[in-house]
Every structure is written in C-alpha cells, then in structure tokens.
Amino acid sequence: MRALPLCLLALLLAGCSAPHKTQPIITESPTPEPPKPVKAKPVAVRAAPVKLYKNAEALVGKPFRDLGEVSGESCQATADDNAPNMASARKRMLAHASSMKANAVLLHQCQIVSGVAGCYQQAQCQGSALNVSSK
Template structure:
C-alpha cells in the first residue's frame, strides 16, 4: 500500500484546479437576448411608490394622468385574476410615463371576452420631487 503525502495531495488538487479552470476559460460563449433596457422595463414598477391618498404625496407634485392595470385569468388552470398583478401592471405603465408615485382609486373584477375573470385597478400617476 502506497501512502500519499499531504504535499502530493496539494499538488494534485492544484493541478486539477488549474486544469479545470483553463478548460472553462476557453469554453463556448453564450449569447442571450437580455439587455439593459429589458431589465429597466422589467424592474420599472419598483421605482414607483404607492401612496394611499394624494395627501400623503411628499414634496412638489405634478399629476401625469390616469393609469390602469389588469390581471387576466385566461385558462381554467391559471391563477385567479388579482389586484397585486393588476397594480404591478399599472405601476409599470406609470413608470413609462416617468411617474415615481401612484395613488390607486379602485380595483374591480370585470367581465371580459378573452378572460375567464379580469381584475382591473385604476389610479393616478404622479411625478414627485423634493423641490
């Protein structure tokens, strides 16, 4: 039985690690359809703060208009239409108007020909600044 020393184990591990890393360094390149603009759009709703009333809006306020968002249950096995998804869609629309604040006025279930059920949330978009 041959006994391997610690020095030999460390050498083997070092050689193995270097070999693996060098093999990965020349690996195939990966191309995706992801770009910064898609990320900005995807996370845009996170830049819009929801306030309960217009009285809560801090600083200088400019009204940018009305917004709405919807959540659709298109198939029987889909999740139910819900206010959270409808509000997120409305916040995305507000962000596209360069709003950073929203006050929701109502959410309601409505009948729709393409959806088994649809939740729509209505609100107002605002640009709030500190000065």
C-alpha cells in the same frame, strides 16, 4: 532517321541539366480582418421605483405633477385557470406609470370584474401617474 531520335534525346538531356531560375516562394500572410464589432448585450433597464399612494391625504403639502391615468390588469381566461391576481394588476399599473417617467401613483380603485372580453374574470387597478417633487 537515326539521327532524329539522338538529337531529341540530346535536347531533352540539355534542357534538364540547364540551371532553372525559380521564383522565390512568397508566403502571403492573410490580411488581418478588422475586428468584428462586439455587440453590447442589452442592459436590462431597471424601472425607477414607483411609490403607491392609497389615499390623497399622503400627498398634502407635497408638490406634484399629474402625468395622466394608468391602469393594470390581470386576467383569468377560463373558470379552470387561477383567479385574477390583484397584486399583478397593481404591479402592471406601477410599471406603466414608470414608463411614463412617474415616480408615484395615486390609487383610485382596484376591483375584480366579470364579463370582460377574453377573460372569465379580470382584476383591474386604476390610478393617476404622478411626478412628486422631493422639495
């Protein structure tokens, strides 16, 4: 029985002194991720300037194409709000014409009306969107 602990001790010491073969340490470099696509910031597309003609005589002799009716509104929601702005209604009408690829508007009328649903008073401008040729 005494031999058993001595044999175990001899095996333990022999195992510790044997040369170990170790695997070389390989440091894996992380796989480079493909670059993320850069999202382009939306570029504010500036609307082409739209010329406002207040009378039809200014168009005499100029070739143009009528693109349809356009309108713009400015609303005064309650009696306590600011009065409806005619300039804002005109700007909205010109912006609408620009979205139709028009370069001019022949103004028919601008007026302030009451009794429009959702508005105490409303400024309304109406006109014709035109594409005036430079020839």
